[in-house]
Amino acid sequence: MEPRDPNFEPRVRASFERQRAMHTIGARIVRVEPGLVELELPFRDDLTQQHGFLHAGIVTTLVDSACGYAALSVMDRESAVLSVEYKVNLLAPAVGERMRAIGRVLKSGRTLVVCSGEVIAVAGGNETVVSIMQATMMAVRGRPGLVD
Amino acid sequence: MEPRDPNFEPRVRASFERQRAMHTIGARIVRVEPGLVELELPFRDDLTQQHGFLHAGIVTTLVDSACGYAALSVMDRESAVLSVEYKVNLLAPAVGERMRAIGRVLKSGRTLVVCSGEVIAVAGGNETVVSIMQATMMAVRGRPGLVD
Amino acid sequence: MEPRDPNFEPRVRASFERQRAMHTIGARIVRVEPGLVELELPFRDDLTQQHGFLHAGIVTTLVDSACGYAALSVMDRESAVLSVEYKVNLLAPAVGERMRAIGRVLKSGRTLVVCSGEVIAVAGGNETVVSIMQATMMAVRGRPGLVD
Amino acid sequence: MEPRDPNFEPRVRASFERQRAMHTIGARIVRVEPGLVELELPFRDDLTQQHGFLHAGIVTTLVDSACGYAALSVMDRESAVLSVEYKVNLLAPAVGERMRAIGRVLKSGRTLVVCSGEVIAVAGGNETVVSIMQATMMAVRGRPGLVD
Numbered sequence A, B, C, D: 001m002e003p004r005d006p007n008f009e010p011r012v013r014a015s016f017e018r019q020r021a022m023h024t025i026g027a028r029i030v031r032v033e034p035g036l037v038e039l040e041l042p043f044r045d046d047l048t049q050q051h052g053f054l055h056a057g058i059v060t061t062l063v064d065s066a067c068g069y070a071a072l073s074v075m076d077r078e079s080a081v082l083s084v085e086y087k088v089n090l091l092a093p094a095v096g097e098r099m100r101a102i103g104r105v106l107k108s109g110r111t112l113v114v115c116s117g118e119v120i121a122v123a124g125g126n127e128t129v130v131s132i133m134q135a136t137m138m139a140v141r142g143r144p145g146l147v148d
Helices: A008-018 A020-025 A056-073 B008-018 B020-025 B056-072 C008-018 C020-025 C056-073 D008-018 D020-025 D056-073
Strands: A028-033 A036-042 A080-090 A098-108 A112-123 A126-140 B028-033 B036-042 B080-090 B098-108 B112-123 B126-140 C028-033 C036-042 C080-090 C098-108 C112-123 C126-140 D028-033 D036-042 D080-090 D098-108 D112-123 D126-140
Touching: A008 A028, A008 A056, A020 A056, A028 A056, A036 A056, A056 A080, A056 A098, A056 A112, A056 A126, A056 B056, A080 C080, A080 D126, A098 A126, A098 D126, A126 D080, A126 D098, A126 D126, B008 B028, B008 B056, B020 B056, B036 B056, B056 B080, B056 B098, B056 B112, B056 B126, B080 C126, B080 D080, B098 B126, B098 C126, B126 C080, B126 C098, B126 C126, C008 C028, C008 C056, C020 C056, C028 C056, C036 C056, C056 C080, C056 C098, C056 C112, C056 C126, C056 D056, C098 C126, D008 D028, D008 D056, D020 D056, D028 D056, D036 D056, D056 D080, D056 D098, D056 D112, D056 D126, D080 D112, D098 D126
Parallel strands: none
Antiparallel strands: A028 A036, A036 A098, A080 A126, A080 B080, A098 A112, A112 A126, B028 B036, B036 B098, B080 B126, B098 B112, B112 B126, C028 C036, C036 C098, C080 C126, C080 D080, C098 C112, C112 C126, D028 D036, D036 D098, D080 D126, D098 D112, D112 D126
């Protein structure tokens, strides 16, 4: 996948650093390639639901950012990225030492970028896909924040 | 909508209290009716994305719990609830003093419960729908946490 | 909801007439308002799945067109409409004399229009919601057919 | 992927033959493996939308059946399959000589089976992914047709 902006990586990393929610939940960015971003989240008890698994919404938060930044990595440098919509299936309990979330660009248009994401639980050396996402991201120029 | 368990309200509230992620983000449960649950989240800067709006995943976390507990409110008392999947559209920036998330049951089956949810931003007396969800929840008996 | 083009109704009806798939399955357009379109499909055995119910994909075809034309009804007259994505839940068997599909605009942006749809089975004077849709439509200018 | 019923292939093919909608649109089943089904649809003008592309709903009909039968291929022989819900992104115009729809099982539970699907347009020897699906299917025993 060819990035429109050769300087995509620092742009993605700088935007990630501004996502205060990522700091709050303890997520890090671990891989940035053209059309692919991977995040990592150590398991934390204070992010769980009633059965002690990571809350589905926290899993979604992580993979939404992975998909959003995968999309941003292929956008031109004037564009900001915004989530238009996504669909998530929860496949298995999100438990383990940490979660890996990988976002990948499937189709890169001028305005819309379609991504697929997955969240993998790492536990005792084993990896299990716990969630998958299908997402639509939007390149926004000059009106950040407004899905329009 | 007729609850299968007349004692649904304390059951819903007790389960909500066990969702540590809700405490961490600062959400409260404000309404529990048969097939309807409303949560509230005061805006917090440490839950934002790069433009200063509430992160889409945090919005999702809130409305997922609203839908999940709406579903639980109509399940029998032996059932735990699990999110099977959901789809979210982000319609407007999630900014304001607080967010209201309302989950409603559309179809209540023995195993699956289909819900719709919305998140409303409250800012200066005005209300704006910022996100909508269509979700499938599952009644799980004896194997909590496993979508099966 | 305010239409951008006062002449929206003949524009919607003319485009519907060009959808040959609608003729093939036997669908008619029965209502066109700003932001709302209703279609109708008499039940036909040759559109069924293995249990004798209308195939989920045919139900989707109907409600996709209803949502798409609801979106077109609020677009300017230079725009064509294209389905970006949708999510459908099937709630009950699609059986009866006929199906009513209603598409409604929830959010009308310059580029993207978010809609909700429902399909109602009419059988012996009773109405049952058999399917719901949450959809994203796109206004396309000059490049019809290309989600971009 | 291990089928629960070694006799899965004739069961899948026999059910496909009962889907009258598949005959009506002209789809054939071309591959049945444990957890994977491929269908094929020659392009037909009478299945198009207003720009002459295959209607998104017809594309959905095809890939819904591919995913549904992929799911059935891993179910036990007492189970019928039913579509609970799906989400589809349309990536490119569905034009060409024919469409290939491939459904794959991602997670096979006792009750729910999660699938991913794709539709590939074949035109002049080139293949283009025109649509992707993320779907939840249900094993139904004794109450065919009822998502419950």
